[in-house]
Amino acid sequence: MKYLDEFSDPDLARALLDQIHEATTGQWALMEVCGGQTHSIIRHGIDQLLPDGIExxxxxxxxxxxxxxxVIDKALEIARRPEVIFCSFGDMLRVPGSRDDLFTIKSQGGDVRVVYSPLDALRIAQDEPEREVVFFGIGFETTAPANAMAVHQARRLGVGNFSLLVSHVLVPPAIEAIMESPSCRVQGFLAAGHVCSVMGTSEYPPLAQRYQVPIVVTGFEPLDLLEGIRRTVVQLEEGRHEVENAYPRAVPAEGNPAAKAMLEDVFEVTDRTWRGIGEIPRSGWRLSPRYADFDAERRFSVEGIDTAESAICRSGEVLQGLIKPPQCEAFGRECTPRNPLGATMVSSEGACAAYYAYRRLDLVEAG
Structure with missing residues (x-):
């Protein structure tokens, strides 16, 4: 296939669905570990087309x-400072902190700017040397190389007024934490193709063997997801637990060596707290000692943060796969994209936002 629309071909989709229905005899619970995949599944109704035995x-x-x-509250505290230009991707601006969000800080006079690359923030720092420029560096392994490059370039160019507020997280430790949970029902995983395009697939075979679960690397279009589901179900039905790459057009087994070298230079592995889940050992990155001078958390000494989650938001349970978004009593009522109580509603990749956008009326009104 050469063109994107071919990955939504209805005839090919029906053929894959027929194969999935034919292969399925048991009851299987599969987890997609990617918000983009979640949105594609809900948008195209893939979960509703699958056999009853697949959840x-x-x-x-x-x-x-x-x-x-x-970390959100630390970002808000830094963004309030008059000497700071706080730069972020747009999807972080409405994520609620304990009391405010970055839009609120901007409306109160804070210099909060949306950028499309961390290198844009670095250029702002070069253009305005009298100001402190902070970039909010979040995300999985996918966005980390560009953030690492920005810090690497700042150090090379001697841009001392640039820093990074880091909150990077890693997928394999999250899979391990999910499988170690007493409430885990997951029997197979769809791994995120864009993460593997950076890191490769070498981290997954030990997980598949240890937890006896198939892990299939897949993409984001309907046919990608259906093929990933088909391969996972076939493995489960045959009693296999292997790593398969169903996204070879984007994912080489070794990943991206140049990106991995940059990550190894700039970051080091650390324990990381995940919102709604808690601390997962060695599940994130922080700046390595070589780049510690560019750590915004250290530079601005943000301490004494008292966090306060919404008392009625159940986004933590959504993130752990324990409930579906409509099972939260606030979903579509107190919590909407205009008034989000949790990040899963405001984020463009959040599960609550997907259900609200594509399936709110039939699920909420039926309740």
Missing amino acids: MIHGPGCPVCVTPLA
Whole structure:
């Protein structure tokens, strides 16, 4: 296939669905570990077309959603400072902190700017040397190389007024934490293709063997997801637990060596708290000692943050795959995209936002 619309071909989709129905005899719970995959599944109604024996569980694959509340509150505190230009991707501006969000800080006079690359923030720092420029560096392994490059370039060019507020998280430790949970029902995983395009697939075979679960790397279009589901179901029905790459057009087994070298230079592995889940050991990155001078958290000494989550928001359970968004009593009522109580509703990759956008009326009104 050469063109994107071919990956939505209805005849090919029906053929894959027929194969999935034919292969399915048991009851299987599969988790997609990517918010983009969640949105594609809900948008195209893929979960509704699958056999009754297959349940799709939405995992903690939205980077905005899992950014811990304490880090959001630190971002807000830094953004309030008059000497700071605070730069971020647009999807972080409405993520609620304990009391405010970045839009509120901007409306109160804070210099909060939306950029499309961390290198845009670096250029702002070069153009305005009298100001402190902070970029909010969040996300999984996918966005980390560009953030690492920005810090690497700042150090090389001697741009001392640039820093990074880091909250990067890693997928394999999250899979491990999910499988170790006493409430885990997951029997197979769809791994995120864009993460594997950076890191490769070498981290997944030990997980598949240890937890006896198939892990299939897949993309984001309807046919990608259906092929990933088909391969996962076939493995489960045959009693296999292997890593398969169903996204070879984008994912080489070794990943991207140049990106991995940049990550190894700039970051080091650390324990990381995930919003709604808690601390997962060695599940994130922080700046390595070589780049510690560019750590915004250290530069601005943000301490004494008291966090306060919404008392009625159940986004943590959504992130862990324990409930579907409509099972939260606030969904579509107190919590909407205009008035989000949790990051899963405001993020463009959040599960709650997907259900609200594509299936709110039939699910909420039926309740």
